[in-house]
Amino acid sequence: MIPIRHMAGKEVALFGLGESGLVTARALEAGGARVDVWDDNADRVAAAEEQGFATLDLREAHMARYEALVVAPGVPLTHPEPHWSVVRAQEAGIPVIGDVELFVSEREAVCPEAAFVAITGTNGKSTTTALISHILKECGLDVQMGGNIGRPVLDLDSLSEDRVYVVEVSSYQIDLAPSLVPDIGVMLNLSPDHLDRHGDMDHYASIKERLVKAARLAVVGVDDDLSAAVAQRLIEREEPVECISCQSAVETGVYAEDGCVYEMFEGEGVEVADLSSSNSLRGAHNGQNAAAAVAVCGALGLELDEISKALLTFPGLAHRLKLVARAGKVLFVNDSKATNAEAAAHGLAAFDRIYWIAGGRPKAGGISSLRAYFLKVAKAYLIGEAADEFAQELDGSVEVYKFASLALAVEAAAKDAARDENGEVVVLLSPACASFDQFKSFEVRGDAFESAAIAAAQVLTGEGAS
Numbered sequence: 001m002i003p004i005r006h007m008a009g010k011e012v013a014l015f016g017l018g019e020s021g022l023v024t025a026r027a028l029e030a031g032g033a034r035v036d037v038w039d040d041n042a043d044r045v046a047a048a049e050e051q052g053f054a055t056l057d058l059r060e061a062h063m064a065r066y067e068a069l070v071v072a073p074g075v076p077l078t079h080p081e082p083h084w085s086v087v088r089a090q091e092a093g094i095p096v097i098g099d100v101e102l103f104v105s106e107r108e109a110v111c112p113e114a115a116f117v118a119i120t121g122t123n124g125k126s127t128t129t130a131l132i133s134h135i136l137k138e139c140g141l142d143v144q145m146g147g148n149i150g151r152p153v154l155d156l157d158s159l160s161e162d163r164v165y166v167v168e169v170s171s172y173q174i175d176l177a178p179s180l181v182p183d184i185g186v187m188l189n190l191s192p193d194h195l196d197r198h199g200d201m202d203h204y205a206s207i208k209e210r211l212v213k214a215a216r217l218a219v220v221g222v223d224d225d226l227s228a229a230v231a232q233r234l235i236e237r238e239e240p241v242e243c244i245s246c247q248s249a250v251e252t253g254v255y256a257e258d259g260c261v262y263e264m265f266e267g268e269g270v271e272v273a274d275l276s277s278s279n280s281l282r283g284a285h286n287g288q289n290a291a292a293a294v295a296v297c298g299a300l301g302l303e304l305d306e307i308s309k310a311l312l313t314f315p316g317l318a319h320r321l322k323l324v325a326r327a328g329k330v331l332f333v334n335d336s337k338a339t340n341a342e343a344a345a346h347g348l349a350a351f352d353r354i355y356w357i358a359g360g361r362p363k364a365g366g367i368s369s370l371r372a373y374f375l376k377v378a379k380a381y382l383i384g385e386a387a388d389e390f391a392q393e394l395d396g397s398v399e400v401y402k403f404a405s406l407a408l409a410v411e412a413a414a415k416d417a418a419r420d421e422n423g424e425v426v427v428l429l430s431p432a433c434a435s436f437d438q439f440k441s442f443e444v445r446g447d448a449f450e451s452a453a454i455a456a457a458q459v460l461t462g463e464g465a466s
Helices: 019-030 044-049 084-092 099-110 125-138 173-176 201-214 227-237 284-299 304-311 340-349 368-376 386-392 406-419 442-465
Strands: 011-015 033-037 068-071 113-122 142-147 162-169 184-187 217-222 239-244 253-257 262-267 268-274 323-329 330-334 354-359 378-385 399-402 425-429
Touching: 011 019, 011 084, 019 033, 019 084, 019 099, 033 044, 033 113, 033 340, 044 323, 068 084, 084 142, 099 173, 099 227, 113 125, 113 201, 125 162, 125 304, 162 399, 173 201, 184 201, 184 284, 201 217, 201 227, 217 227, 217 262, 217 284, 227 239, 253 268, 262 284, 268 284, 268 304, 284 378, 323 442, 330 406, 340 354, 340 368, 354 386, 354 406, 368 378, 378 386, 378 406, 386 399, 406 425, 406 442
Parallel strands: 011 033, 011 068, 113 162, 113 184, 142 162, 184 217, 217 239, 239 253, 330 425, 354 378, 354 425, 378 399
Antiparallel strands: 253 262, 262 268, 323 330
């Protein structure tokens, strides 16, 4: 844990008692602050009381006495309207911040020498965060990975100049961290997402841009127009920028092309790694993730040959294009983290013949943007609230079946894939939807797919042997 000592002796209000909220309360108390906690969920409040936290309904609190209101990332600041706790804090004139702000303020106060890499982007940020961490660990560094992936940021080991903190940061967390100044800030890409929380694309993009605008070194993807514009603005201000791409060579930075990653030196691309044999970094989008990792690790002082070796041992990220089972020519791939169409596009692009399982709670725009990939889809197996909507969008292009559960969809897809006379085929869960209609999270959905896929693969293997 990272005790928040710069808040010692101060009173802090905290709203939101999920995992990160409880960790934040403990970190504040460990640093000497007095914390009042609350949540709209009565069960969470009761659980916090049982763990010894001081609970107080912040509707009735004298907010002006607090140094700050610390809120969970899920608490709305602006859209669709500010949460009541935020309104109360604003009326009292106290700042509204999150756990990432506490982390960066503590680092600046007690250990600014601790290396800090922050990664954001609409898609790919979790894979890139895990990949950077993997490379650094393989090269012998003490790496602390967390934030929007894995451990809450304040649950990481105490600040030390001998450690590297690799932190995934969502748009919500950036919005709650006005002092965010990483050594290296990575912004992979920008596409419409979370607009219910940010109002419009311009506001969403401006929040993401803050991460790289403040960084001592910016690593910015240039494969979409909005991100390319961010990179150009930084270049025009003569800020240190490394551009990354999975579509074409860059003037300065790192790019991926035809399964290989290249770094630009004196106007020429020098090969860093050949990813064509890697299952975990399959697909063009992973070229962008790998390019970002090479840029970051090179900036932290690693040699290209050790970066290359470590890249090829990356096991992949759970729930992101993870090969979970195989039965002969049939692969079962868990891409449950593809919670929007943009993310699902990467999964569909990575394979040639797909038995596609999709659906859940739909997001704005549906799957119309995926039309270019429909030719790769042999059949689609639809689940959840989006099933009817997706069936209409696929009508006339893909043979569609609807199922009441993910397990039934996997069973049917496996049987159909086994009968396919083409070469390698893939049963792919890439939902293009949130999970909340049927599952608690995309992780739970992915685990359910993995269990069903392993069972289906065993059945297929048994049938093949009989």
